[in-house]
Amino acid sequence: MPKTGPRRLALALLASCAFIATGYRAQAQTKTIVTLAYGSEYVFDTNDFAKKWYDNVKAAFEKKYPDAEVKLVPIPGGYPDIINKLSLLYRSRSTAPDVAQLPTPALGQFQSSGWLLPMDDQLATAGWWKEFPDAIKAEGQFDGKVYAVSTGENDSQLYYNKAMFKQAGLPDDWQPKTWDDILTAARAIKAKVPGVVPLWLNVGTSSGDNGLLQGTGNLLNGSSDATIQDANGKWVVDSKGLREVLTFVKTMYNEGLGDSLSDLFSPSAVTVPLALFQKGKLAIAVGSNYYGGNWTKTICSPCWAEAPQTIGVVAIPTVQGAAPGAATTLGGWDLAIGAATTHKDYAWKLLDVMEEQQNQIDAANWAGFVPAAQSYTKAASFVDFAPPYNAVSAQVLPFGKLTPAKAEYEVWSHALQQATGNLAQHTDMTVDQAIDAMKSYVSNQLGADQIATR
Amino acid sequence: MASVSFDHVWRRFGPHTAVADLCLDIADGDFLVLLGASGCGKTTSLRMLAGLDEPSEGEIRIDGRVVNKVPPGERDVAMVFQSYALFPHMTVEGNLTFGPRMRRENKAATRARIAEVAQTLELTPLLGRRPAELSGGQRQRVALGRALLREPKLFLMDEPLSNLDAALRGQMRAEIVSLHRRLGITTAYVTHDQVEAMTMATRIAIMFEGRLHQAGKPAAIFDDPASLRVATFIGAPQMNIVDGQVLQADGVTMLACLGTTCRPAEGLVLRAPAGSPVRIGIRPGDIAFSPPHPGAAGFSGAVEFLEPMGSETFATMRCGRETVVVRAPGRTPLRLGERVTLYLDGRFTYAFDAEDGRALIDRSRFGLADLAARRLPA
Amino acid sequence: MVPRKGVDGVGLLLLAPAGLLLLLLFLAPVAFAFYLGLTNISLAGIHAQHYWFTGAANLRRLSQDNSFWHSLWLTAVFLFGSAVVGVTVVGLALAMLMQHAHVFWQRLAGALAILAWMLPPVTAALIWYAFSTTGGTLSLLFGGQADPLDDHPMLIVILANIWATAGFSMMVLGGGLRGISREVLEAARMENASRIQTFLFVTLPLMRRSLVTNLLLVTLIILANYALTYIMTAGGPNDATAILPIYAYQQGFTFSNLGYGALIGDVLVLIATGFAYLYVRAVRQG
Ligand SMILES: Nc1ncnc2c1ncn2[C@@H]1O[C@H](COP(=O)(O)OP(=O)(O)OP(=O)(O)O)[C@@H](O)[C@H]1O
Numbered sequence A: 001m002p003k004t005g006p007r008r009l010a011l012a013l014l015a016s017c018a019f020i021a022t023g024y025r026a027q028a029q030t031k032t033i034v035t036l037a038y039g040s041e042y043v044f045d046t047n048d049f050a051k052k053w054y055d056n057v058k059a060a061f062e063k064k065y066p067d068a069e070v071k072l073v074p075i076p077g078g079y080p081d082i083i084n085k086l087s088l089l090y091r092s093r094s095t096a097p098d099v100a101q102l103p104t105p106a107l108g109q110f111q112s113s114g115w116l117l118p119m120d121d122q123l124a125t126a127g128w129w130k131e132f133p134d135a136i137k138a139e140g141q142f143d144g145k146v147y148a149v150s151t152g153e154n155d156s157q158l159y160y161n162k163a164m165f166k167q168a169g170l171p172d173d174w175q176p177k178t179w180d181d182i183l184t185a186a187r188a189i190k191a192k193v194p195g196v197v198p199l200w201l202n203v204g205t206s207s208g209d210n211g212l213l214q215g216t217g218n219l220l221n222g223s224s225d226a227t228i229q230d231a232n233g234k235w236v237v238d239s240k241g242l243r244e245v246l247t248f249v250k251t252m253y254n255e256g257l258g259d260s261l262s263d264l265f266s267p268s269a270v271t272v273p274l275a276l277f278q279k280g281k282l283a284i285a286v287g288s289n290y291y292g293g294n295w296t297k298t299i300c301s302p303c304w305a306e307a308p309q310t311i312g313v314v315a316i317p318t319v320q321g322a323a324p325g326a327a328t329t330l331g332g333w334d335l336a337i338g339a340a341t342t343h344k345d346y347a348w349k350l351l352d353v354m355e356e357q358q359n360q361i362d363a364a365n366w367a368g369f370v371p372a373a374q375s376y377t378k379a380a381s382f383v384d385f386a387p388p389y390n391a392v393s394a395q396v397l398p399f400g401k402l403t404p405a406k407a408e409y410e411v412w413s414h415a416l417q418q419a420t421g422n423l424a425q426h427t428d429m430t431v432d433q434a435i436d437a438m439k440s441y442v443s444n445q446l447g448a449d450q451i452a453t454r
Numbered sequence B: 001m002a003s004v005s006f007d008h009v010w011r012r013f014g015p016h017t018a019v020a021d022l023c024l025d026i027a028d029g030d031f032l033v034l035l036g037a038s039g040c041g042k043t044t045s046l047r048m049l050a051g052l053d054e055p056s057e058g059e060i061r062i063d064g065r066v067v068n069k070v071p072p073g074e075r076d077v078a079m080v081f082q083s084y085a086l087f088p089h090m091t092v093e094g095n096l097t098f099g100p101r102m103r104r105e106n107k108a109a110t111r112a113r114i115a116e117v118a119q120t121l122e123l124t125p126l127l128g129r130r131p132a133e134l135s136g137g138q139r140q141r142v143a144l145g146r147a148l149l150r151e152p153k154l155f156l157m158d159e160p161l162s163n164l165d166a167a168l169r170g171q172m173r174a175e176i177v178s179l180h181r182r183l184g185i186t187t188a189y190v191t192h193d194q195v196e197a198m199t200m201a202t203r204i205a206i207m208f209e210g211r212l213h214q215a216g217k218p219a220a221i222f223d224d225p226a227s228l229r230v231a232t233f234i235g236a237p238q239m240n241i242v243d244g245q246v247l248q249a250d251g252v253t254m255l256a257c258l259g260t261t262c263r264p265a266e267g268l269v270l271r272a273p274a275g276s277p278v279r280i281g282i283r284p285g286d287i288a289f290s291p292p293h294p295g296a297a298g299f300s301g302a303v304e305f306l307e308p309m310g311s312e313t314f315a316t317m318r319c320g321r322e323t324v325v326v327r328a329p330g331r332t333p334l335r336l337g338e339r340v341t342l343y344l345d346g347r348f349t350y351a352f353d354a355e356d357g358r359a360l361i362d363r364s365r366f367g368l369a370d371l372a373a374r375r376l377p378a
Numbered sequence C: 001m002v003p004r005k006g007v008d009g010v011g012l013l014l015l016a017p018a019g020l021l022l023l024l025l026f027l028a029p030v031a032f033a034f035y036l037g038l039t040n041i042s043l044a045g046i047h048a049q050h051y052w053f054t055g056a057a058n059l060r061r062l063s064q065d066n067s068f069w070h071s072l073w074l075t076a077v078f079l080f081g082s083a084v085v086g087v088t089v090v091g092l093a094l095a096m097l098m099q100h101a102h103v104f105w106q107r108l109a110g111a112l113a114i115l116a117w118m119l120p121p122v123t124a125a126l127i128w129y130a131f132s133t134t135g136g137t138l139s140l141l142f143g144g145q146a147d148p149l150d151d152h153p154m155l156i157v158i159l160a161n162i163w164a165t166a167g168f169s170m171m172v173l174g175g176g177l178r179g180i181s182r183e184v185l186e187a188a189r190m191e192n193a194s195r196i197q198t199f200l201f202v203t204l205p206l207m208r209r210s211l212v213t214n215l216l217l218v219t220l221i222i223l224a225n226y227a228l229t230y231i232m233t234a235g236g237p238n239d240a241t242a243i244l245p246i247y248a249y250q251q252g253f254t255f256s257n258l259g260y261g262a263l264i265g266d267v268l269v270l271i272a273t274g275f276a277y278l279y280v281r282a283v284r285q286g
């Protein structure tokens, strides 16, 4: 290569950059570009479904608004990758997305960074918004303004194997009213059906907050006192509710009603009950709404055509059967408009398209969500996608409670995960000891003045 | 004190034979030098004797006891390695005390012994140094000291002087010899330096390619080499080898070579038929510039090359198709190209089988002292 | 020509770009990490962009953070177990075994050891995960229902690290062993030293440098290879294996305290630098 080689190469590169830049600008003059950032690998059941859904949204929007164009900004990787990448994008006005899909627990941090735009005015005109249960309306609400709206929720319910119930002399159409009913059933299974895990309940730290949402968090929400952060903003580390949850966990694992530690502490613990159910090794599980969808032919993760005949589903009861008689966590994904957007009308219009019925039901079916709008949850295309499971998850959705959307919540959550994990592993540990450990962990991490006892 | 005997000992490394059918006795108090070119199996033989290696076949006996399976520590032998093998992380003193410590010898006695040995070998000022801080000769003395300290019944030394410069080598040679005289410990000493062999040995064993070719007193090996290879290996410069023939004239057996003839000394028997071709060997010092006896026939040679060594000069002479090296006095009048007449001495002319190189003149009937007495002053 | 000592002006000028690059590539990020460690930056939230220097606040927090001290202790146990006891002893034992083995076995063992070392942490972690949880080979040895990973998490994690690094150690120490002259060992034998005595008084002291070098290198490798531990246990169960790198990650990315997480990372950098310094010194001394 002649000596001038590298220099020529550099010039050529510069020239082509300039060309691309001008080309880009020329296009921008004709159409309004609306950027849409989203997790492309983590949220939907498969990457193909994610692509299909966002392509649909883009096509629908551009058909409806021919002078605008959606620029998709897919973010690959897992949960932390999405958070990190979104944080980076928001930091610069030039890369901040007009619309983004954000996980509910992180909303508080994004909102407090000043990255999101309130949309109360537009919401006042949206029919779907009126159908959102209050708890879900609240998830994007800060200081009285709404910064984000749900685009799909996860909740939890009880799954049980009907054949094993029959074998153990339990009713086919199980309707537990209290937590004791759950333990009683598990005991019967343990006595009559050897070689199976009587009851699955996620404990420990291995699945992070996700494990809490699909496990003991549901119990806390059905306990006598579900408060996580009190009115003064302090973190509750000792309460009647927490003690009820920990006592349940202790009883369950002391009596050998739970699964092995290997399964519980596995990094993929949340997928364990699905596999155990299909292998005929599990009787009851506190599990997420997406199980039913996963068993369908469409999602097939794993396919299990006989599931509806084999596995029953019922709402998780409250501790003593108090109203409303059902409890669940809520966790999901939201849509928000970026504060840096230069065309918030189009951003809202895109968001509105995404919230349309078919799009929301597609998202629910393809990502294992429950749609937030009540009429959507009753639509046949949702209910009949995974019967009987979707009907039950839709029915318990309004009873769901949110976790605080604060960074500190993760510390509290980690402490509760530790407490439940420890009780499951060390059968000689008392509930008092678990509470003490939780107290000292949270006060160590957040400061002694940040904890509360109720 | 010990005697050693190798009894049909073989050592094979896979397809390669390092030592073949070695039969050798070392008498009590002997200083045996194992001599041979590089790779001929000297070290291997010594290692088998030390117990660091085991014969593939045959027996090794020390004082009559078969030691093939006896570990080195139990043979009561001390070895000086070719590389000294000092412990690099220990001081000289540490190196010396290592053995006694391992053998749990009395500490006070050891200290006294070390002082004594260090005195003898002039190591006293070096006791606190590490091997890396010593010169080659000093290291060598430490290695020797380590061996001495143990008062073994057998000393084994593997080319202990090969890494030293000429002067130091001479000095150490004398030291080892005097030690041997004083202590009388049976010693097996490996070298490929014939000067060492000749000056130190009470007996020499010469090996080629794993085989023992000749064993005997140094003078016997020099004066009565059993084969052409031994003859050319011992002596510097090398023995001249020229083509020759056995002649029978008037009932007298003669050797013909270099255009002249000579008669082996009276009483020497030539084991070859008349007319057969032989290889004739003459040491450079055995060619004379004047007739050894009146009427002796000479041959002519032209000076081709001169190597003045100071006290003597080695002259390479061209004699027809052959060249021979002749020893001349230090201040020689010889000039390059000069033509001179040279004479052979039948008593010191050697004949070897043209085919297998075996010696053809049986000198065993002469006592070696006898032969030496016949050696005329140059 | 005699090479001149020192650098003249032109030389400096020529070196300047390289020096600058080094500064930018290496020192600047480290310095920045140390700066971040003293700020209140968070992953997202109000302090994501508007963060500031908070002086000794993070340090004060660190000194009172039980989790940190616990994690530091776990790190010490972890490093001692895996690097000092494990890799050094296992590596030396392997190296010595291999020394006397047939060339075929030497080559095979060398290849396997390198393979274990080159294996991505994910793969190694998955292998060990499957091996040490209920139903795995290790658990079957103890009757099938045992769950070694969760019952003795630190031990298993240490074993996995030893497994992944012993091969490297074997190669380094094998080199050291080959550096010991055979005749020196034979000299010890001639002096009636038993095998154990030869090992203790000759081999070990002569291996000192290799051992120290290896120990420090392995310590650095193991510190850097925390992904193996993270994938196996994510610091659990219940923070039983939350060594410093994992605790730093937890603070930075789970609890969003990037600044504080960076500070814990800085502690790690200091520890690693300490080891690296010792390493360089040990190598220089010879
Ligand atoms: N361990 C071994 N494996 C294979 N071959 C060997 C081994 N030891 C020695 N040999 C071979 O045996 C032969 C004799 O070796 P030895 O070391 O005894 O020679 P040496 O006479 O001491 O030579 P030098 O004067 O060079 O020291 C050589 O050809 C050598 O290559």
Ligand SMILES: [Mg+2]
Pocket: B042, B043, B044, B082, B158
């Ligand atoms: Mg040798």
